[in-house]
Amino acid sequence: MQLGVVDFIILIAYTVFVLGIGFALKRFTKTSSDFFLSGRSIPAWIAGLAFISANLGAQEVIGMAASGAKYGILTCHFYWLGAIPAMVFVGIFMMPFYYGSRARSVPEYLKLRFDEKTRGFNAVSFAVMTVFSSGISMHMLAKILVPIINVPYVDYNVGLLISAAIVLLYIFLGGLTSAIYNEVLQFFLIVLGFLPLVLLGLADIGGWSGLVEKLNPVATGQGFQPGTWTSLWGPTASPGANPMGVEWFGMVMGLGFVLSFGYWCTDFLVVQRAMAAESMSAARRTPLIAAVPKMMFPALVILPGMIAIALHFGSRSGGFLPVDDAGKLDYNMAMPAMLGRYFPQGVLGLGLTALMASFMSGMAGNVTAFNTVWTYDIYQSYIAPNRSDNHYLWMGRGATVAGVAISIGAAYLARYFDNIMDMLQLVFSFVNAPLFATFMLGMFWRRTTGHGAFFGLLSGTAAAALHQSLTAPKGAWLAQLFQYRSDMAQNFWTAIVAWTTCFVMTIAISLATRRDKSDEELRGLVYALTPRVTEDRTLAWYARPWVLAVAVLGATVVLNCIFW
Amino acid sequence: MTLDIRTPIGYFFTLIGAVLIVFGLVSDRAIYERSLGINVNLWWGAVLLVFGLFMLALARRAVRNPGKPPENVS
Numbered sequence: 278m279q280l281g282v283v284d285f286i287i288l289i290a291y292t293v294f295v296l297g298i299g300f301a302l303k304r305f306t307k308t309s310s311d312f313f314l315s316g317r318s319i320p321a322w323i324a325g326l327a328f329i330s331a332n333l334g335a336q337e338v339i340g341m342a343a344s345g346a347k348y349g350i351l352t353c354h355f356y357w358l359g360a361i362p363a364m365v366f367v368g369i370f371m372m373p374f375y376y377g378s379r380a381r382s383v384p385e386y387l388k389l390r391f392d393e394k395t396r397g398f399n400a401v402s403f404a405v406m407t408v409f410s411s412g413i414s415m416h417m418l419a420k421i422l423v424p425i426i427n428v429p430y431v432d433y434n435v436g437l438l439i440s441a442a443i444v445l446l447y448i449f450l451g452g453l454t455s456a457i458y459n460e461v462l463q464f465f466l467i468v469l470g471f472l473p474l475v476l477l478g479l480a481d482i483g484g485w486s487g488l489v490e491k492l493n494p495v496a497t498g499q500g501f502q503p504g505t506w507t508s509l510w511g512p513t514a515s516p517g518a519n520p521m522g523v524e525w526f527g528m529v530m531g532l533g534f535v536l537s538f539g540y541w542c543t544d545f546l547v548v549q550r551a552m553a554a555e556s557m558s559a560a561r562r563t564p565l566i567a568a569v570p571k572m573m574f575p576a577l578v579i580l581p582g583m584i585a586i587a588l589h590f591g592s593r594s595g596g597f598l599p600v601d602d603a604g605k606l607d608y609n610m611a612m613p614a615m616l617g618r619y620f621p622q623g624v625l626g627l628g629l630t631a632l633m634a635s636f637m638s639g640m641a642g643n644v645t646a647f648n649t650v651w652t653y654d655i656y657q658s659y660i661a662p663n664r665s666d667n668h669y670l671w672m673g674r675g676a677t678v679a680g681v682a683i684s685i686g687a688a689y690l691a692r693y694f695d696n697i698m699d700m701l702q703l704v705f706s707f708v709n710a711p712l713f714a715t716f717m718l719g720m721f722w723r724r725t726t727g728h729g730a731f732f733g734l735l736s737g738t739a740a741a742a743l744h745q746s747l748t749a750p751k752g753a754w755l756a757q758l759f760q761y762r763s764d765m766a767q768n769f770w771t772a773i774v775a776w777t778t779c780f781v782m783t784i785a786i787s788l789a790t791r792r793d794k795s796d797e798e799l800r801g802l803v804y805a806l807t808p809r810v811t812e813d814r815t816l817a818w819y820a821r822p823w824v825l826a827v828a829v830l831g832a833t834v835v836l837n838c839i840f841w
Numbered sequence: 842m843t844l845d846i847r848t849p850i851g852y853f854f855t856l857i858g859a860v861l862i863v864f865g866l867v868s869d870r871a872i873y874e875r876s877l878g879i880n881v882n883l884w885w886g887a888v889l890l891v892f893g894l895f896m897l898a899l900a901r902r903a904v905r906n907p908g909k910p911p912e913n914v915s
Contacts, residue, residue: 283860286860291853294853297849302844461850462846619875621876621881621882622864624885
């Protein structure tokens, strides 16, 4: 891949615009509410696109293309099963509590609904997760993009610092609004940057039918039935029939229920975007609007991976994907290899800028979630309460600098200590899992107590760690009682165990402890004690949350049937 | 009235579209071998340009009709 002047013009123009948006928003950022919540003034469509863009971290574009190559269309379950239903749920059922309670963060909702210790536990574990996730995004950006861009004097270190400085600067200036606005720009850039790649790839390989045909030998070559790479549910009858090593039950319960709802409904990174919306109805529509592009993203990020593996094993160009240090196929290079294969100079710059945008949006999402949780839920709650608003605004900017600095440290940790990072990612993969049980019980069962929530959550997390310690292939630190077919199957089952434990323990402990909040205190926080949100009659019929929800779910069912 | 995000998005894609179109017109045909012989810079540049202008038009219309502001007042 040889970049030309035109490619650098595009990369530089992007950087200028991203920073320009930060500078333009600086004068509108006067209070801590502006900085952390965008003054609750973001229209639904902007919040919705930011919601989906913040979720587009390094894991998404690079990782989903890699999974598309490794597992084929099964990867789409991460979207149509593992995202859409939960996004609809959070919009319709949970937003009335999140937005209606005026909580400024997810941990703060836990404080209002339960108690201080539950908030503290969630705030600290979440803050740690965000800085590490942002560090991983930065590491991937520097590791993958720096060798491609290949400019003198820009090595891994310089690339890392430049990307960190850009993200730091635009959040420092304009806070959440700046992150959200840039996420919208990044969203369009990602769509418009990868779309020509998909079109060219499909045209080259003979359309969908050509791809199906070329992926059959990929499946049979690895000992699976033909069609395994191109059918969604067919190969999930038993764990041995597909490359993910998961059967339909583990897929539906582990991914579709526990992990998906745990992430989309409780992760402040995405929920923050909806909390910044201008009204209750805009907040409810945020995840529903986001679900529309989310549903289409497999075409942009998974399809290129599938085309890449077809090209790799196809007769015409063997050795399309490079081999990593361990001698295995480096699936992470599927997307960069596709860019190099089909894009001439010009659109190549656009594609690389889109790749950079996806890393930055993931990074920025984590940094804004971190600075808010740090300032509101840790600093204001435990370290320095009752200071002036200006003081917290100042602290938010300070936390942004600190968050980026810690992320840089985490990036180096990821670079030099692969196994530490692997373990951390393993831990993160089950931290959210039990949390959804806490939220579900908290929102729908008024009898749930603070002790029940806290110790239920603790036991759920402990159960996850224990399950991971006793089973293989990953973990098995204590003993190996069971061998799953793949990391993914193990991860799904860890989540199921964590959720069930948390659910059962929270109920048991709640029943055994005294109710600590009266109905009056729980108004607006629990379903039965909150007046139903009346539909905003001024909205056009197609913009009403229920209509959107039904449309999105219907379309998802249709997609599942088409690719069954 | 804060910044309407459609304005910078509009300018960005108009600019990138124009850059790609110009590059598509002056570039050597040989580089399009990898994009299946299609002058993808010219065509995709046109798509980006149209998208950028559309965004600018939406932003301008919002300024003219402040009846239902898409960007809420802060």
